[in-house]
Amino acid sequence: MALSLTVNGDRRASAADPVTPLVDILREEFHLTGTKPVCREGFCGACMVLVDDRPTPSCLMPAALAEGSDIRTVEGLGTGDALTAIQVALETCDAVQCGMCFPGMVVTLTHLLATSPEATRDDIRAALSGNICRCTGYERIVDATLSALAVK
Known part of the structure; x- marks a missing residue:
């Protein structure tokens, strides 16, 4: 059974088993390596992607469940001269450490800024509770x- 996925605005096909974790298809078939399979248990946040604009740990999502959804990886958020506000701010504030967790962050x-434009320090901390960074x-x-x- 061929899977049809929309990733970063592009329709893509995969011949992977429908229960293959989405993170594996993103990395191994589509070569979108920003999404990191760190814990493979859904608690570290390194594999976070937006599925229909909701942060989703892609290590826990069977690819078949992503069919028909809009999937955005970190590569689809902003690139080169067109970085997003959060990407610029993280760089400007020297917040990036080793980089393993940062795509998920x-x-x-990105979701927090889109849904909570008046977020407080506590709101930000709560949003990041599913993202583990061991460097900072x-x-x-x-x-x-x-x-x-x-x-x-």
Whole structure:
């Protein structure tokens, strides 16, 4: 059975087994390696993608459940000269550490900025509760998010 997925605005086909985790198809077939399969249990947030504009751990989603949905990975959010406000803020505030968790954080924070334009420091912390970073204390990430909210 061929799967038909819309990823970053493009229709793509996959011959993978329908129960294959979405993260594996994104990385191995579509070569979208920003999505990281770190814990494979849905608690670290490194594999977060937007499925119909909702943050979703792609390691837990069988690809067949993504069929008919709009999937956006970190690669589909902003690139090169067209970075998003949160991408610019994270760079400007020097919030990026090793980079393993950051694609998932960018996805999560993109959703937060779109749905909560007046988010507070506590709202940002709550939104990031599903994203684990072992390199930082999160304060620069929260500051960068507040900075991005001010730009909007």
